[in-house]
Amino acid sequence: MSNAGDAARSWSRSQSAQFQEELFEMLRIPSLSGDPAFAGDVRRMAEWLANHMAGLGLEKVAVMETAGHPVVYGEWMGAGEDAPTLLVYGHYDVVPAVMEDGWETDPFEPVVKDGKVFARGSTDDKGQLFIHIKALQAWLETAGAAPINVKILLEGEEEVSSPNLAPFIKEHLDLLRADVCVISDSSMTRIEEPAITHSLRGMTYIEVHVEGPREDLHSGFFGGATHNPALALAEIITKLFNEDNSIAVPGFYDDVAPLSDADRAMIAKTDISADEFKQATGVPGVWGVEAFTIKERVSARPTLEINGMWSGYTGPGPKTIIPHSAGAKISCRLVGNQDPERIWECLRDYIESIAPPTVKVSVSLLSTGRPALFPAELPAMRAAVRAYEKGWGHTPVFTRGGGSIPIVADIADMMSIPVVMMGYGLDSDGLHSPNEHYSLEMFARGIETAIVYLEELASL
Amino acid sequence: MSNAGDAARSWSRSQSAQFQEELFEMLRIPSLSGDPAFAGDVRRMAEWLANHMAGLGLEKVAVMETAGHPVVYGEWMGAGEDAPTLLVYGHYDVVPAVMEDGWETDPFEPVVKDGKVFARGSTDDKGQLFIHIKALQAWLETAGAAPINVKILLEGEEEVSSPNLAPFIKEHLDLLRADVCVISDSSMTRIEEPAITHSLRGMTYIEVHVEGPREDLHSGFFGGATHNPALALAEIITKLFNEDNSIAVPGFYDDVAPLSDADRAMIAKTDISADEFKQATGVPGVWGVEAFTIKERVSARPTLEINGMWSGYTGPGPKTIIPHSAGAKISCRLVGNQDPERIWECLRDYIESIAPPTVKVSVSLLSTGRPALFPAELPAMRAAVRAYEKGWGHTPVFTRGGGSIPIVADIADMMSIPVVMMGYGLDSDGLHSPNEHYSLEMFARGIETAIVYLEELASL
Numbered sequence: 001m002s003n004a005g006d007a008a009r010s011w012s013r014s015q016s017a018q019f020q021e022e023l024f025e026m027l028r029i030p031s032l033s034g035d036p037a038f039a040g041d042v043r044r045m046a047e048w049l050a051n052h053m054a055g056l057g058l059e060k061v062a063v064m065e066t067a068g069h070p071v072v073y074g075e076w077m078g079a080g081e082d083a084p085t086l087l088v089y090g091h092y093d094v095v096p097a098v099m100e101d102g103w104e105t106d107p108f109e110p111v112v113k114d115g116k117v118f119a120r121g122s123t124d125d126k127g128q129l130f131i132h133i134k135a136l137q138a139w140l141e142t143a144g145a146a147p148i149n150v151k152i153l154l155e156g157e158e159e160v161s162s163p164n165l166a167p168f169i170k171e172h173l174d175l176l177r178a179d180v181c182v183i184s185d186s187s188m189t190r191i192e193e194p195a196i197t198h199s200l201r202g203m204t205y206i207e208v209h210v211e212g213p214r215e216d217l218h219s220g221f222f223g224g225a226t227h228n229p230a231l232a233l234a235e236i237i238t239k240l241f242n243e244d245n246s247i248a249v250p251g252f253y254d255d256v257a258p259l260s261d262a263d264r265a266m267i268a269k270t271d272i273s274a275d276e277f278k279q280a281t282g283v284p285g286v287w288g289v290e291a292f293t294i295k296e297r298v299s300a301r302p303t304l305e306i307n308g309m310w311s312g313y314t315g316p317g318p319k320t321i322i323p324h325s326a327g328a329k330i331s332c333r334l335v336g337n338q339d340p341e342r343i344w345e346c347l348r349d350y351i352e353s354i355a356p357p358t359v360k361v362s363v364s365l366l367s368t369g370r371p372a373l374f375p376a377e378l379p380a381m382r383a384a385v386r387a388y389e390k391g392w393g394h395t396p397v398f399t400r401g402g403g404s405i406p407i408v409a410d411i412a413d414m415m416s417i418p419v420v421m422m423g424y425g426l427d428s429d430g431l432h433s434p435n436e437h438y439s440l441e442m443f444a445r446g447i448e449t450a451i452v453y454l455e456e457l458a459s460l
Numbered sequence: 461m462s463n464a465g466d467a468a469r470s471w472s473r474s475q476s477a478q479f480q481e482e483l484f485e486m487l488r489i490p491s492l493s494g495d496p497a498f499a500g501d502v503r504r505m506a507e508w509l510a511n512h513m514a515g516l517g518l519e520k521v522a523v524m525e526t527a528g529h530p531v532v533y534g535e536w537m538g539a540g541e542d543a544p545t546l547l548v549y550g551h552y553d554v555v556p557a558v559m560e561d562g563w564e565t566d567p568f569e570p571v572v573k574d575g576k577v578f579a580r581g582s583t584d585d586k587g588q589l590f591i592h593i594k595a596l597q598a599w600l601e602t603a604g605a606a607p608i609n610v611k612i613l614l615e616g617e618e619e620v621s622s623p624n625l626a627p628f629i630k631e632h633l634d635l636l637r638a639d640v641c642v643i644s645d646s647s648m649t650r651i652e653e654p655a656i657t658h659s660l661r662g663m664t665y666i667e668v669h670v671e672g673p674r675e676d677l678h679s680g681f682f683g684g685a686t687h688n689p690a691l692a693l694a695e696i697i698t699k700l701f702n703e704d705n706s707i708a709v710p711g712f713y714d715d716v717a718p719l720s721d722a723d724r725a726m727i728a729k730t731d732i733s734a735d736e737f738k739q740a741t742g743v744p745g746v747w748g749v750e751a752f753t754i755k756e757r758v759s760a761r762p763t764l765e766i767n768g769m770w771s772g773y774t775g776p777g778p779k780t781i782i783p784h785s786a787g788a789k790i791s792c793r794l795v796g797n798q799d800p801e802r803i804w805e806c807l808r809d810y811i812e813s814i815a816p817p818t819v820k821v822s823v824s825l826l827s828t829g830r831p832a833l834f835p836a837e838l839p840a841m842r843a844a845v846r847a848y849e850k851g852w853g854h855t856p857v858f859t860r861g862g863g864s865i866p867i868v869a870d871i872a873d874m875m876s877i878p879v880v881m882m883g884y885g886l887d888s889d890g891l892h893s894p895n896e897h898y899s900l901e902m903f904a905r906g907i908e909t910a911i912v913y914l915e916e917l918a919s920l
Contacts, residue, residue, distance in 0.1 A: 220863025403680025
């Protein structure tokens with residue numbers, strides 16, 4: 001580590017109160033991308049970031065339009081044409097959060113308890129994306145320059161599967177040109193074992209609608225001769241699985257590459273026990289396909305989940321209707337060589353084939369995202385290992401992420417560059433859950449690691 | 461028909477505009493018994509009825525407290541101790557209704573179109589119970605007296621299965637003592653074929669809750685090893701039925717008396733075709749147990765319906781969670797000798813026996829109601845036939861009601877009197893559905909029939 005790097009790290013520690021206050025400003029903006037009612041807040045978040053980056057001296061700073069929520073862009077190119085260029089990707093949108101879901105404090109009013117800030121988006125991904133902005137600021141403030149060029153690309157639709165980012169990248173390939181992309185939107189099991197994610201699951205997200213009678217019926221007058229849409233939906237959902245909990249959709253597993261012994265050995269290093277899984281989730285028992293370990297099931301194997309289900313009357317007390325319809329949100333996590341479009345066709349064809357003639361069943365596609373995999377031997381990956389060792393204080397492990405960052409595969413394919421996923425969150429941060437939180441110590445260490453990473457990339 | 465009866469009928473016709481305006485006042489009160497938020501409106505409805513009956517000269521008029529919503533009582537005993545006494549039962553509460561369910565006009569602002577009034581409660585049961593009050597008023601206004609004594613008992617909890625009416629009746633057996641009970645809370649297929657219901661289905665209404673993880677989980681991090689509560693619920697619901705659509709709950713059919721050839725022949729007289737059923741409901745196909753006709757399935761056989769089902773995220777767009785819980789409202793229509801308490805035990809035991817160890821399943825009882833059956837040969841039934849012939853203009857048929865009026869069996873048992881169910885609604889009125897409506901011509905004919913019925917009962 002250079003003296004300049006040490007100075008940047010030291011300065012970043014001195015600014016922690018200020019950096020936290022800025023982060024809290026971001027967390028107060030409910031930038032929910034999935035609900036049109038919050039579109040104004042999403043834009044307000046984008047404008048806050050653009051103003052902030054412009055204030056730090058970045059150039060070409062702009063809130064750039066897409067067919068959906070805007071992209072925020074800014075760059076610092078002062079290292080010159082011969083220096084490497086890093087593209088930082090992050091997302092400033094969040095998933096829904098309301099007190100009724102079980103939050104102990106307002107999800108959009110950050111509260112610090114035990115060194116953690118509690119708020120929606122604190123770890124996913126506002127707290128993590130901000131690390132890179134603060135690292136660049138530290139270099140500019142202390143050395144007047146960063147070791148390499150840095151481009152920052154922040155999107156507002158990651159939580160709705162980034163429908164407009166791939167077209168945006170395709171349209172702005174020149175603007176975004178870089179040698180490597182870094183993304184901090186993942187997590188580690190414990191602070192002593194930081195993780196570089198080299199694999200992500202893809203996704204196919206669908207909705208199934210079952211329509212029965214043209215309106216809700218009195219169950220006493222029509223019950224017994226009407227196929228209850230909630231029952232018909234339950235039958236369809238049940239038929240998506242085999243007896244052994246594997247997925248019954250024909251063709252679903254066709255393109256899944258089997259896990260090699262080496263793959264399974266690497267995954268086994270981070271396996272968790274049934275007791276640990278029950279402790280972490282609160283479930284009374286572990287579920288799934290017996291042939292695979294828990295860690296394999298949640299990271300290296302494809303899944304199918306019911307994300308939501310609805311039908312009929314759900315208010316207090318009894319209401320004796322046959323509901324006129326029922327619906328479900330269903331999403332698959334995909335791995336290996338699975339193609340989300342092909343999986344969509346498999347799901348649609350199968351559900352249509354098992355739809356009973358006594359109701360009307362329709363299936364629609366909400367979104368897709370491709371899986372991704374990068375070798376741990378790449379130079380940018382080794383640089384990330386060194387950055388963690390120096391900036392964080394611990395050697396990282398390589399892991400497979402069970403979640404999806406749809407754009408990772410797109411960036412790799414369209415820009416022909418590796419994507420290094422340097423997680424700064426904890427598995428237990430509760431992202432997408434009530435009481436999401438983020439460790440302020442990890443926020444500070446992340447900034448220092450990101451400071452080091454810029455210098456490590458300069459020496460490649 | 462006596463001259464006095466003719467005068468009462470003639471006067472009732474002359475008052476139709478006034479009677480309708482009074483009915484509309486009732487329909488404007490959203491007396492939802494199932495939602496605690498409307499408890500004030502339920503009481504307002506009770507007070508309106510008490511004030512109205514007192515204004516007509518009834519005695520002992522009172523809003524009488526129960527453990528839930530109040531009972532309204534009033535009587536006219538001027539016919540003397542030797543005259544028969546008729547107990548009129550009706551209910552002034554309604555099921556929920558909101559525009560979003562598909563109402564074309566405000567469900568609590570009555571609108572007249574094509575001779576029908578559209579409003580929640582118009583046919584079930586405000587429009588029908590009011591017929592008896594207006595019939596009594598017509599006698600008192602024109603003859604100064606009715607042919608028999610009349611007691612009126614109106615409850616506010618029929619739509620939540622009358623949890624407090626049986627205790628109320630038990631406590632007030634002396635006050636309520638009568639020779640026959642009439643209830644108008646049922647319907648006919650067409651105006652030319654009025655129907656006396658001599659059988660009703662009972663009910664067992666339960667809720668099933670499935671709890672998985674302690675809070676919603678990120679499907680990417682825990683999917684594959686967590687039993688999705690929505691899937692677990694779907695599996696439980698599916699297992700409630702056999703392949704032939706009969707109910708798979710052990711013991712469920714044990715007490716159902718088989719239908720005799722005579723029973724089936726009587727039911728066949730009012731059977732409907734598959735096309736008629738599809739036309740009436742809008743379903744693409746008829747469902748059910750093939751061994752029984754459509755009419756048998758919807759009126760003479762027990763059923764199991766999913767009235768509501770919920771889990772996870774149901775808002776716009778995708779949200780990639782594993783829901784922490786799922787639930788369903790499930791109700792059975794019961795016939796013959798089925799005991800609702802025994803059916804509750806069968807349901808609970810079976811669901812608990814099939815609950816997987818990977819989730820926590822709980823079953824709770826919401827309400828019960830016993831089935832009822834009365835012979836068509838009873839004198840009070842024959843009097844009802846004559847009342848329809850003279851007052852309505854058509855000979856009635858005897859039918860089995862697929863719906864439930866929980867209190868009918870209780871009145872018959874506790875008071876040892878027959879219950880005559882003289883329906884004044886149409887099957888197509890859409891009760892419990894959006895755009896519930898009631899024919900104003902049938903309202904007028906119903907009042908005339910009820911006027912005649914008082915006279916017919918006097919001659920028994």
